[in-house]
Amino acid sequence: MATDARGAGGWDELLASDGELVGPGAEWRSELYRIAVAQFDRAADLLDLAPDLRTRLLEPRRALVVNFPVRMDDGEVRSFTGYRVQHTLSVGPTKGGIRYTPGVSLGECAALAMWMSFKCALLELPFGGAKGGVRCDPNRLSVSELERITRRYAAELFPVIGPDRDIPAPDMATGEREMAWFMDTYSQQVGHPVPEIVTGKPLVLGGTAGRTTATGLGVVFALEAVLEHLGWELAGQRVVIQGAGNVGAVIARELHVRGARVVAIGDVSGGVVDQAGLDIPALLAWYGEGRFLRDYPAGDHVGRREVLETPCDILVPAALERQIDGENASRVDCRLVVEAANGPTTPEGDAVLAEAGIPVVPDVLANAGGVTVSYFEWVQDQQKLFWRSEDVARRLAHQLRQGLAGVLEASERLGVEWRTAALSVAVERVAEAARLRSIYP
Numbered sequence: 446m447a448t449d450a451r452g453a454g455g456w457d458e459l460l461a462s463d464g465e466l467v468g469p470g471a472e473w474r475s476e477l478y479r480i481a482v483a484q485f486d487r488a489a490d491l492l493d494l495a496p497d498l499r500t501r502l503l504e505p506r507r508a509l510v511v512n513f514p515v516r517m518d519d520g521e522v523r524s525f526t527g528y529r530v531q532h533t534l535s536v537g538p539t540k541g542g543i544r545y546t547p548g549v550s551l552g553e554c555a556a557l558a559m560w561m562s563f564k565c566a567l568l569e570l571p572f573g574g575a576k577g578g579v580r581c582d583p584n585r586l587s588v589s590e591l592e593r594i595t596r597r598y599a600a601e602l603f604p605v606i607g608p609d610r611d612i613p614a615p616d617m618a619t620g621e622r623e624m625a626w627f628m629d630t631y632s633q634q635v636g637h638p639v640p641e642i643v644t645g646k647p648l649v650l651g652g653t654a655g656r657t658t659a660t661g662l663g664v665v666f667a668l669e670a671v672l673e674h675l676g677w678e679l680a681g682q683r684v685v686i687q688g689a690g691n692v693g694a695v696i697a698r699e700l701h702v703r704g705a706r707v708v709a710i711g712d713v714s715g716g717v718v719d720q721a722g723l724d725i726p727a728l729l730a731w732y733g734e735g736r737f738l739r740d741y742p743a744g745d746h747v748g749r750r751e752v753l754e755t756p757c758d759i760l761v762p763a764a765l766e767r768q769i770d771g772e773n774a775s776r777v778d779c780r781l782v783v784e785a786a787n788g789p790t791t792p793e794g795d796a797v798l799a800e801a802g803i804p805v806v807p808d809v810l811a812n813a814g815g816v817t818v819s820y821f822e823w824v825q826d827q828q829k830l831f832w833r834s835e836d837v838a839r840r841l842a843h844q845l846r847q848g849l850a851g852v853l854e855a856s857e858r859l860g861v862e863w864r865t866a867a868l869s870v871a872v873e874r875v876a877e878a879a880r881l882r883s884i885y886p
């Protein structure tokens with residue numbers, strides 16, 4: 446561990462004797478932030494980044510925590526907590542998703558915002574990273590409650606967001622519907638329609654062709670490019686996918702169409718396995734009616750984490766963070782991991798996979814299709830000129846291939862695995878922007 450502004454001992458020195466965090470970084474304490482810091486440190490060490498730049502890139506530039514009341518359907522008033530973290534303001538406005546989950550926290554958003562900065566830098570998109578969310582269980586809320594939460598949260602964020610400041614997008618449990626409410630709330634505040642305040646909107650409100658499928662399709666494009674590099678055929682590969690939501694479902698459908706054999710897929714309730722290959726169109730049609738996979742009437746059933754241990758060629762975690770860790774990584778039975786979710790592998794999990802010779806296509810590359818097409822949407826909104834879906838897909842594939850080329854080049858040059866290579870390319874770009882802008886005043 447190199448000396449940096451957190452002290453010579455790095456993370457440990459943030460812990461006072463009573464276990465409380467002290468000093469820089471204390472506000473962001475979370476397991477996910479620890480992981481983001483560990484990954485960042487490897488790249489920063491390789492780049493021999495100056496201590497002051499390390500601290501500037503580790504600590505989010507700006508964060509907002511809001512508590513707001515919402516009237517529930519039964520007339521009761523409940524208080525909700527929301528977050529928005531903007532990681533770096535050096536390169537342009539910030540960009541990042543909004544998630545509705547019971548566990549979202551300031552520290553989780555800080556880690557995810559940092560990864561967004563590096564994802565944008567790797568793909569050469571002119572944004573810093575951001576992330577936000579509302580702590581709630583969306584499965585227990587009605588549509589009208591979700592609408593009131595979204596509108597009030599959008600109004601609370603008003604001072605820090607804007608088309609040239611910070612542009613939200615969908616993430617876990619949010620989608621086109623929430624983005625439409627968000628855009629409407631912001632537009633009501635300023636008195637005219639502002640489509641470019643969010644991405645991932647419905648087409649008729651200024652959304653782009655291909656945004657809803659962009660993250661999943663981007664994962665598939667990145668995988669195709671990686672397989673070309675490895676000299677493997679995609680057709681016939683056995684694939685396991687954890688997550689059947691916005692991202693996982695698209696990956697399953699697109700891989701099935703390309704001749705891969707999806708042998709297992711899981712959701713929050715559990716997984717379904719069939720080594721002969723699942724009938725993905727039938728399964729997705731059934732799941733799309735709002736049911737849980739534990740009730741799917743075909744295949745063998747396993748637990749939601751067990752699905753990750755299903756023998757396969759390509760394992761795609763596409764649900765949530767911290768799924769492959771030091772405890773279960775040795776039981777993962779695949780030849781390649783493709784991180785569709787953000788932060789699905791812990792540093793301890795990474796070490797076990799590296800030891801076993803299993804390469805990992807890191808999240809900052811694999812799932813960057815979402816923010817790339819969000820960037821396309823923002824550009825189209827500003828120009829009031831819209832592209833055809835073929836153009837969106839072509840540009841997306843091109844951008845991801847360029848991103849992969851940069852990762853492979855850095856991996857070769859620096860002699861490191863793909864995650865550290867990707868972060869080295871990205872951290873170097875963000876650090877250069879911060880260095881050139883220097884310090885105000």
Ligand code: NAD
Pocket residue numbers: 615616617618619660687688689690691692693711712713714749750763764765766785786787812813815816
């Ligand atoms: P989603 O809410 O649409 O779907 C999440 C899926 O994961 C669901 O099938 C859910 O049942 C499952 N799941 C939830 N908790 C689980 C658990 N404990 N174990 C197993 N499965 C579980 O979310 P999404 O938009 O598909 O996002 C999935 C991942 O992709 C997240 O890590 C997100 O940050 C990342 N991501 C999403 C986008 C995007 O555009 N939506 C972009 C980049 C990255």
